[in-house]
Amino acid sequence: MLEIRWHSRAGQGAVTGAKGLADVVSTTGKEVQAFAFYGSAKRGAAMTAYNRVDDKPIMNHEKFMHPDYVLVIDPALVYTTDITIYDKEETVYIITTHMSTEELVASQPRLAGKTVHTVDCIKIAQDTIGRPIPNTPMLGALMKVSGMYEIDFFKDNMVRVLSKLPQKIVDANMDAIQRAYDEVK
């Protein structure tokens, strides 16, 4: 069982990102689950979303998990929420920030000694999509760090997942995914 926790603000697309990831993973024959903690979420409120991936049907509906990956798509959440809660020794972090990994870890001591990757999904999204929606670039970074799928296979599938959007937006998302894949450190 692979378990992923997203830290986001409502409106940044973590739920769409988690469901998009689940959709792509499902095409490879695996069982998937994507869900979120909403509350009566207001745009901008801190929230978490989750993915589970397994080879057998996923029966577990508890919201609690010890994540294998923690994906943070809003830079400030590193300081205002405990993104390390319930982690384990092997947990891998991919965090959106304009800082280098060293600067980030120095600024948040909780991350010391953990496996941390950084990428500026907000800037990438602004440059490509024109809006600070950092969900799809985070998926590009996840593909690079996890080696889950070849980036071309992943992008082809994401084109299908996003097919309801205008072509221009789909193309911009593909650029965002590729850039985050190339730039994650």
Added chain:
Amino acid sequence: MAFDKMELRDIEVWDGNFAAAQAMRQVQIDVVAAYPITPSTPIVEGYAKFLADGYVEGEFVMVESEHAAMSGCIGAAAAGGRVATATSSQGFALMVETLYQSSGMRLPIVLNVVNRALAAPLNVNGDHSDMYLGRDSGWIQLDAYSPQEAYDLNFIAFKVSEDHDVRLPCMVHQDGFMTSHTAQGVKTFTDEVAYDFVGEYKPMNDMLDLDHPVTHGVQTEEDWHFEHKARQHNDLMTKVMPKIQEVFDAFEELSGRKYNIVEQYDMDDADVAVVCMGTSVETAREVAKEMRAEGIKAGVVGIRVLRPYPFAQIIEALKDIKSIAALDRSSPNGAPGMLFNELAGALYNTDSKATLSGYVYGLGGRDLTKAHLTDLYKELQANADAGKVLTPLQQFIGVRGPKLTFL
């Protein structure tokens, strides 16, 4: 008006809401009267979009309340249409008066209930308070534990509800957020296969059949009221279960997916069993497997059909069990839980010597973790070993503060 078919992949990644909306499209509902409420909103929103995009031939009636939503459904069903809607929580509570109207008028309406807590305090998350509120309303109640089941049970609901021997409305329940907003793989039917399974709607006593005038919504006083209610109860007690079984069998033949009136998992040789509903059934299944590695013969019983109450099937499922836990996800507010009471009622006149203990859990969406269930199974094993309940009869799981126990 013509409508388009939709191409679906064999497995789509859908949440429970979208799965229910797709089923509502595939059975080509004539009228949806709806007043959206969290977390069920995307169901009627989805149907409205399918309608606007030309994928379904029907009417979407926007109304000013849930009371009006069900009233609109009653009117459309009495007129002779295939009718459905969706609601949750406060909306369900506001519908209650009309729920009794629709079942008493024998109108086969399907209501998707995305289970959510009842205020106060206000809470949008999933528990079973609304489902429990509906249990004396004369409706059939089916419970889904996953998005796949929310999809499947909708087809089953229409087929059972619209049968001319049944003609009773049917709720399809799913857990708010835990199913409704959780995306998982859903095996789909093509539009043709889905529609053909349910079949064309054949109205009975419909008001638009002008050659055969009928009266709906009549008044009966002490002269006839009791007979009407007794007849409705009789049909719920005698006609519905055989029909559900028949439709479950037909559904299994079509899809390979088997549903049972009472679901049993690892129950063949079980000593201890958890009885619950909703997503908790699946989490408990996983924990029961893990308990077996620790030497506890654990099983799970899931209530698939809450109404009519599966009295005989419950007795059969629990007959060899030594220790039973009834898990209620609704505050009994001054009583033992509903499942506790109803399991006790079923087992009381049998030879069962099982211990029975009740647990209230998960109110307002509070997580039921695997760790909670592990502790619970250990408690049940201790009860089984002692041959009596070693704890108070009613305990609360997962509530903060000092441990709450009663009775």
